[in-house]
Amino acid sequence: MLSKDIINLDRFPKDSPPWGALIHNAVWIAIHLPTTVFLGLGLAILLRKREVFGSSIIKSIIFLGMVIPMIVGGLIIRFLFERGAGIIPTIFGKLGIKSLEITWTAYPQTALFAVILGSIWIWTGFSMLMYSAGLASIPRDYYEAALIDGATKFQMFRYVTWPLLKPITVVVVAMTLLWDLKIFDIVYVATGGGPGGASMVLALQMWDYFARALNYNYAAVVAVLLTLLTIIPATWLIKRRGSL
Amino acid sequence: MKRLLTLALLGVVLMSVLSSGCIGGTTQTQTPVTKTVTEKETITKTETQQQIVLKVIGPWSGAELDAFMEVIKAFEREHPNIKVEYKTYRAEDLATILPLQFESGDTPADVIAMWGWFIAEMGKKGHLLDLSSVINPDEYIPGILDPVTVAGKIYGAPFTAAAKPGFWYRKSFFKEHGLEPPKTWDEFVELLAKIQKIPGVKTPIVSGDSVGWPLSDVVEHFILTFGGRDLQLKLIKGEVKWEDPQVRDIFEKRLVPLLKAGYFSEPIEWTSAIDLWWKGDYALYFMGTWITGMVEDPNDLGLISLPGVKAMVIAPDYFMVPKYTRHPKEALELAKFLATKGQKIHVGTKSGKLATWRNVSIDDYWEPMKEVAKIVSEVESAPDLDDSVGGEWQKVFWDQLKLLWVQPDRLDEVLKTLDEKFPKK
Numbered sequence: 001m002l003s004k005d006i007i008n009l010d011r012f013p014k015d016s017p018p019w020g021a022l023i024h025n026a027v028w029i030a031i032h033l034p035t036t037v038f039l040g041l042g043l044a045i046l047l048r049k050r051e052v053f054g055s056s057i058i059k060s061i062i063f064l065g066m067v068i069p070m071i072v073g074g075l076i077i078r079f080l081f082e083r084g085a086g087i088i089p090t091i092f093g094k095l096g097i098k099s100l101e102i103t104w105t106a107y108p109q110t111a112l113f114a115v116i117l118g119s120i121w122i123w124t125g126f127s128m129l130m131y132s133a134g135l136a137s138i139p140r141d142y143y144e145a146a147l148i149d150g151a152t153k154f155q156m157f158r159y160v161t162w163p164l165l166k167p168i169t170v171v172v173v174a175m176t177l178l179w180d181l182k183i184f185d186i187v188y189v190a191t192g193g194g195p196g197g198a199s200m201v202l203a204l205q206m207w208d209y210f211a212r213a214l215n216y217n218y219a220a221v222v223a224v225l226l227t228l229l230t231i232i233p234a235t236w237l238i239k240r241r242g243s244l
Numbered sequence: 245m246k247r248l249l250t251l252a253l254l255g256v257v258l259m260s261v262l263s264s265g266c267i268g269g270t271t272q273t274q275t276p277v278t279k280t281v282t283e284k285e286t287i288t289k290t291e292t293q294q295q296i297v298l299k300v301i302g303p304w305s306g307a308e309l310d311a312f313m314e315v316i317k318a319f320e321r322e323h324p325n326i327k328v329e330y331k332t333y334r335a336e337d338l339a340t341i342l343p344l345q346f347e348s349g350d351t352p353a354d355v356i357a358m359w360g361w362f363i364a365e366m367g368k369k370g371h372l373l374d375l376s377s378v379i380n381p382d383e384y385i386p387g388i389l390d391p392v393t394v395a396g397k398i399y400g401a402p403f404t405a406a407a408k409p410g411f412w413y414r415k416s417f418f419k420e421h422g423l424e425p426p427k428t429w430d431e432f433v434e435l436l437a438k439i440q441k442i443p444g445v446k447t448p449i450v451s452g453d454s455v456g457w458p459l460s461d462v463v464e465h466f467i468l469t470f471g472g473r474d475l476q477l478k479l480i481k482g483e484v485k486w487e488d489p490q491v492r493d494i495f496e497k498r499l500v501p502l503l504k505a506g507y508f509s510e511p512i513e514w515t516s517a518i519d520l521w522w523k524g525d526y527a528l529y530f531m532g533t534w535i536t537g538m539v540e541d542p543n544d545l546g547l548i549s550l551p552g553v554k555a556m557v558i559a560p561d562y563f564m565v566p567k568y569t570r571h572p573k574e575a576l577e578l579a580k581f582l583a584t585k586g587q588k589i590h591v592g593t594k595s596g597k598l599a600t601w602r603n604v605s606i607d608d609y610w611e612p613m614k615e616v617a618k619i620v621s622e623v624e625s626a627p628d629l630d631d632s633v634g635g636e637w638q639k640v641f642w643d644q645l646k647l648l649w650v651q652p653d654r655l656d657e658v659l660k661t662l663d664e665k666f667p668k669k
Binding site for chain 2: 084108193209
């Protein structure tokens with residue numbers, strides 16, 4: 001049925017798929033997703049009590065990453081990891097780790113990690129905010145009952161807090177996954193996908209095909225791939241929300 | 245009540261008409277203006293003309309825009325019936341917008357500055373006006389029109405050009421440390437070794453980043469010095485491979501040893517690099533002539549071209565006139581002005597640019613640019629390599645050079661990638 005009359009197979013991409021970008025997105029998800037989810041949860045628990053000194057200010061600083069434009073976020077990441085100007089290489093220099101006292105975005109072995117680590121700051125505010133709202137909705141009675149039953153703090157978290165935060169976790173995980181798949185702006189500004197394609201991601205690859213190579217066929221292929229990949233977490237989210 | 249409703253409806257209609265006029269109609273504004281023409285016979289006659297608004301898009305902002313606006317003001321003085329509205333757009337952003345707009349028979353402006361390769365591409369697709377009637381090729385530096393000429397039709401009006409003549413230094417810095425500009429390659433390497441030993445200097449040469457071209461400009465200068473204009477042209481056309489022994493030699497024997505010796509810094513953001521270089525963290529910076537307009541004291545600037553340089557890159561800005569313009573006659577008039585008299589005005593400002601129109605003399609230049617203009621006029625001009633090839637390869641080129649800069653041992657891989665990704669004929 002698939003004859004050339006129906007589908008123009010001659011114009012089908014013959015080059016190898018953008019494996020590099022796909023792998024980088026996978027690495028991004030593997031590091032960024034669990035880190036932001038657990039960091040956001042930890043910070044929300046830690047800062048939930050008003051008596052924690054400066055909790056509002058700390059929350060504001062963390063949430064700042066969420067409210068600044070992504071392009072600005074990319075620029076900040078660029079400078080954070082630049083030798084001489086940025087805090088990260090300086091810290092490693094003070095710790096005596098000379099191999100990391102470099103401009104992270106300039107080296108292929110560190111460029112991807114620079115943008116991933118930077119994006120953790122940008123996105124943690126989201127999960128912290130979601131978990132803060134979730135924690136506020138858990139009735140105090142549950143904790144008082146657990147305390148009367150002799151539960152430890154860990155047991156209270158394990159059997160009260162975590163199960164009741166499950167709907168929030170589903171949303172946070174799905175949204176983070178979608179964000180990780182469509183990541184573009186900060187990579188575009190901070191590294192441009194380089195050096196040597198070391199930090200290339202799918203959305204940027206799509207843009208390169210579209211705007212640099214003016215190869216709309218290839219750009220469309222990557223766009224379809226991205227759409228298929230995003231449908232998976234989106235479907236999961238819808239199903240999970242239905243069962244919760 | 246009915247009357248009130250009718251009035252309200254009329255009000256809405258009136259507002260809609262007014263707002264639609266405000267949003268989309270700037271190029272259609274036709275206000276009668278009075279123009280006074282003085283003729284030889286001192287007869288003064290007054291005629292009523294239609295005010296035309298031409299939209300121009302270019303990449304300039306800040307000081308560069310100030311210099312360009314001098315040209316625009318001169319054009320408006322010469323053409324009182326034309327008002328020019330300028331908007332800043334980066335070429336990278338335009339590359340995304342323009343193909344789609346052109347395909348739908350529309351254009352965001354009447355005259356647009358863009359990359360040469362992109363103009364040729366759009367010209368081939370029939371989206372641009374042929375400028376042959378307003379551009380005389382004999383009046384320009386040879387080869388300047390090549391990137392925008394397709395099948396004998398000229399689709400780009402050349403404006404002024406930036407030259408990439410070599411490594412800039414501060415005369416005061418050299419004087420303070422007893423340094424002399426080199427006359428041979430060996431002296432150049434010795435100079436770098438001397439600079440590296442100066443306390444407070446991080447590396448002898450600072451490398452610009454965040455945009456791709458600073459590193460590619462350095463590489464092109466090496467190719468033009470040790471391979472010549474001919475090699476650069478063959479690389480542009482794909483007639484010589486990057487893995488060719490002649491090209492490999494330039495990298496292996498000249499550039500890579502300097503990178504391995506740590507004479508170049510790791511790539512850092514190119515504008516902050518200017519500040520760091522100016523305050524003495526670095527001694528040399530390879531940059532285009534526009535740097536003259538970006539430093540505190542352009543008279544303190546000195547220039548070192550690689551000894552024996554045979555040609556220099558002259559990279560002009562080009563303007564195109566989309567065929568979807570509503571004012572083709574006036575747009576062509578502006579394109580002609582920019583390609584001729586406009587150049588004379590532009591080189592006299594702090595633009596740091598060079599004329600591509602031969603009717604501009606050294607006396608027309610801004611004082612700090614006169615010496616540079618002389619140096620450039622003594623060597624052959626060559627087209628910018630990555631701008632001429634353009635497309636996806638240009639970004640690959642920039643990206644691979646960034647890799648080479650921090651890991652010069654990967655030269656083989658870099659050259660192989662450049663060949664593999666080069667556009668197929």
